Amino acid sequence: METSIIIAGFGGQGVLFAGQLLAYAGMDAGKNVTWIPSYGPEMRGGTANCTVIISDQPIGAPIVAQPDVAVVLNQPSFDKYVNLVKPGGLLLVNSSLVTSVCGRDDIQTAYIAANTLAEEAGNVKLLNMALLGALLARRPILTLEQLEQSLVNHVGASKAHLLELNKQVLQRGYSCQ
Amino acid sequence: MSKKLMKGNVAIAEASVRAGCEAYFGYPITPQTELLEYMSERMPELGRVFLQAESEVAAINMVYGAAATGVRVMTSSSSPGISLMQEGFSYIAGSDVPAVIVDVMRGGPGLGNIQPSQGDYNQITKTAGHGDFHPIVLAPASVQEAIDLTVLAFDLAEKYRTLVFVVVDGAIGQMMEPAELPPMRELPSGRPDWALTGAKGREKNVISSLFLGTTELELMNKELQAKLAYIQANNEIRYEEYMTNDADLLLVAFGTAARVAQTAVQHLRQEGLKVGLFRPITLWPFPSRRLTQLTYLADTFLVVEMNAGQMVHDVRAAVHERVPVHFYGRMGGVIPMPEEVEQKVRELMRVVPTEDDVQTHQFPVKPQAAHEFLRM
Numbered sequence: 088m089e090t091s092i093i094i095a096g097f098g099g100q101g102v103l104f105a106g107q108l109l110a111y112a113g114m115d116a117g118k119n120v121t122w123i124p125s126y127g128p129e130m131r132g133g134t135a136n137c138t139v140i141i142s143d144q145p146i147g148a149p150i151v152a153q154p155d156v157a158v159v160l161n162q163p164s165f166d167k168y169v170n171l172v173k174p175g176g177l178l179l180v181n182s183s184l185v186t187s188v189c190g191r192d193d194i195q196t197a198y199i200a201a202n203t204l205a206e207e208a209g210n211v212k213l214l215n216m217a218l219l220g221a222l223l224a225r226r227p228i229l230t231l232e233q234l235e236q237s238l239v240n241h242v243g244a245s246k247a248h249l250l251e252l253n254k255q256v257l258q259r260g261y262s263c264q
Numbered sequence: 265m266s267k268k269l270m271k272g273n274v275a276i277a278e279a280s281v282r283a284g285c286e287a288y289f290g291y292p293i294t295p296q297t298e299l300l301e302y303m304s305e306r307m308p309e310l311g312r313v314f315l316q317a318e319s320e321v322a323a324i325n326m327v328y329g330a331a332a333t334g335v336r337v338m339t340s341s342s343s344p345g346i347s348l349m350q351e352g353f354s355y356i357a358g359s360d361v362p363a364v365i366v367d368v369m370r371g372g373p374g375l376g377n378i379q380p381s382q383g384d385y386n387q388i389t390k391t392a393g394h395g396d397f398h399p400i401v402l403a404p405a406s407v408q409e410a411i412d413l414t415v416l417a418f419d420l421a422e423k424y425r426t427l428v429f430v431v432v433d434g435a436i437g438q439m440m441e442p443a444e445l446p447p448m449r450e451l452p453s454g455r456p457d458w459a460l461t462g463a464k465g466r467e468k469n470v471i472s473s474l475f476l477g478t479t480e481l482e483l484m485n486k487e488l489q490a491k492l493a494y495i496q497a498n499n500e501i502r503y504e505e506y507m508t509n510d511a512d513l514l515l516v517a518f519g520t521a522a523r524v525a526q527t528a529v530q531h532l533r534q535e536g537l538k539v540g541l542f543r544p545i546t547l548w549p550f551p552s553r554r555l556t557q558l559t560y561l562a563d564t565f566l567v568v569e570m571n572a573g574q575m576v577h578d579v580r581a582a583v584h585e586r587v588p589v590h591f592y593g594r595m596g597g598v599i600p601m602p603e604e605v606e607q608k609v610r611e612l613m614r615v616v617p618t619e620d621d622v623q624t625h626q627f628p629v630k631p632q633a634a635h636e637f638l639r640m
Contacts, residue, residue: 107269107440114269114442122269122440126295126378147527149439149520152601241269 088143090228091151094215095136095168096160096181101215105158106137108219112229112237113141121149134163141228156226158218159185160201177225179218197221204259210249213256220260231261267442272432273298275407275443276340276366279414281306284449285364286335287313289326294378295434296342296368320345324352331361332471334459336418340366342434343384344375353427354393357488358473360458362421364414365399366430368437371597379597380434382519385574388429389548396485398492399427400500401547403518407441413545415446424495425458431547433570435520435599495549502545503554507533511540513613514562516555516579518544520599521568528605537613547575552582559586564612568605569593 092109096102106122113120124137138154140146157168158179165185172178174193183202199221201214223231235254242250270278277299280288288303300316307314313330317323323339330337341349346367356363369384371377389401400420404410410432417428455461460469475481507529508514517525522543532539542558544551559565565587567576573591580589592608594600611618 110440111269114267120269120442123435124438126434126438146523147530148524148599148602149435150524150599150601152603 089146090141090156090226091154092139092141092156092158092222093136093151093154093168093171094139094158094160094218095134095164098133098135100135100160101212102135102160103137105215105219106139108234108237108241109139109141109229111241112234113139115237115240116229116233118143119146121146123149134161136164156222158222160214160218161185162187177222179222179225181214181218183214195225197225199260199263201260204263205256208256208259209252210256213249213253216253216256217260217263220257221263222260224261224263231257267444269440270407270443271298271438271440272407272410272436273368273438274302275411275445276414276430276432276437277302277306278445279411280338280364280366280418281310281312282446282448283415283418284336284451285312285338285418286451287315287327287330287337288339289313289315289317289323289330289337290339290341291317291320291323291345293320293342293345295370295380295437296340296345296366298437299340299366299368320348321352324349325355327363327365328352328356328359328361331356331363332359332460334455334461336362336364336422338364338366338418340368342368342370342378343372343381343387344370346384346387350391350393352393353399354395354397355473356427357393357397357399358395358484359471360425360488360491361471362418362425362428364417364421364428364430366414367432369431369433371595377597378434380436380438380520380570380599381595381597382433382521382570382574383572383595384431385547385569385571388431389550389578392427392429397427397488398548399429400424400495400549401429401431402502403431403545403547404436405519405522405543405545406443407436407439408443409545410436411443411445420500422456424491426491426495431519433520434597500546501549501551501553503551504543504545506541506543508540508542508558508561510538511562512538513540513564513566513609514558515539515541515566515568515605515609516544516575517541517568518547518575519570521570524600524602525568525605527602528609531602531606532609535615537609537615539609544575550578550582552578555579555582556584556586559583563587565589566605566609566612567591568600570599571595 110120110122153173159165181201182198189196201217204217205214371381402413421428515525
């Protein structure tokens with residue numbers, strides 16, 4: 088079983104960290120993982136994306152043309168990935184910032200108002216966690232507990248005070264229909 | 265020891281520290297900079313030397329100087345920076361001192377871009393500097409292998425008193441994978457007997473690449489060539505094979521291109537196509553003999569690279585025209601997708617018609633495959 092996930096949005100939205108957290112959790116669960124960022128002469132406010140592959144088998148190519156899952160945090164990312172998701176795949180849309188609606192009927196689409204969810208919980212910057220929660224509710228590649236444990240294991244001391252809030256937003260995203 | 269999720273650049277840096285690197289000289293350049301950045305913190309912490317030079321030319325000459333004193337030394341850069349270092353590589357080779365160089369390749373020529381590339385293959389394996397020499401060139405395809413080969417690079421450099429390159433493309437430098445680091449080695453207590461350590465109480469050592477007499481210089485060259493021949497003959501050739509046992513078509517690729525090719529093999533095998541992958545790990549010495557053997561197994565070769573076709577010439581030289589050697593590559597910092605490689609393989613195995621087939625109204629030539637195609 089191999090799942091490829093692209094997470095894309097603006098720099099500063101926590102796109103790269105969300106991907107790393109998935110990779111950490113996959114590794115902690117004993118799976119093979121790769122995480123590869125788009126890197127370029129980019130800065131906060133520019134576009135950022137990363138590809139995460141979580142697999143029971145050794146992973147060949149760390150990049151994919153058609154991901155199983157695309158998590159799009161802003162409009163340009165929606166436009167870029169809406170037609171690239173593999174048939175049968177999942178498109179997770181941050182409907183706080185994306186106004187378009189997916190016209191495809193061969194993929195599953197979910198609209199999560201991630202900014203709102205995170206803001207209501209107390210910190211809009213945690214919108215990435217809301218989407219990760221929503222992802223795990225729809226693709227149980229890892230359990231919510233595994234992801235939470237990886238937060239505990241890999242979040243640095245300077246961010247430790249945000250741990251509980253991170254978990255809360257994850258859970259809100261997980262329960263979001 | 266447990267696995268850690270590590271970025272290739274950082275993994276190479278820590279691996280070199282644990283392999284006993286005592287001095288690092290470098291100059292920042294993307295997509296390699298995390299390596300230098302990591303060393304800038306780690307080396308002083310251990311009381312070792314980190315120095316950001318004023319240029320790549322300065323950095324490689326500092327490497328040369330440190331190497332002459334017998335310490336384990338390295339530098340790292342990316343393609344344009346590696347070009348600048350060439351004079352120094354040649355001096356190091358001409359002086360028989362050990363040094364480790366890491367090249368995290370980016371798109372060229374010129375300033376190019378900062379995306380992953382394998383465009384330095386020829387530069388490093390064939391023309392790393394003026395005069396006749398080859399460095400040993402190690403090409404990892406994963407973060408774990410980057411760690412293992414970095415450690416090996418220091419050992420080989422010291423064993424043969426030679427330049428050893430670890431070459432990755434920007435993707436492996438930037439990618440994170442779980443990997444295990446080796447234990448920290450103790451630094452050596454003494455220096456090799458050829459090193460410049462102050463000649464107190466012994467005959468003086470001379471480290472130089474200047475041999476003004478033709479006789480002397482030819483002799484020095486003969487010795488250097490004998491050393492290179494010894495390296496080639498001395499089991500330093502490394503490669504990996506994936507599903508080659510019954511392969512009709514053999515993919516040949518290194519680094520990230522090999523990862524892509526491996527995924528292509530998995531997909532094509534599911535279609536019933538007998539495809540295998542041969543991955544050179546040492547780009548010099550090149551695993552020519554094994555490739556020659558494999559021509560008795562596979563009847564078509566396809567080389568996949570992230571350049572215009574560089575290693576393909578070594579593959580062609582190795583197979584002596586016994587089988588056709590085709591090429592598929594992407595340039596400009598583009599990583600080929602497995603689907604592109606798969607399509608090329610299907611065309612070569614005539615499972616689908618090629619552009620030429622369509623234009624000349626030819627059907628696929630392999631009867632069984634053609635049957636499958638017509639059923640589609």
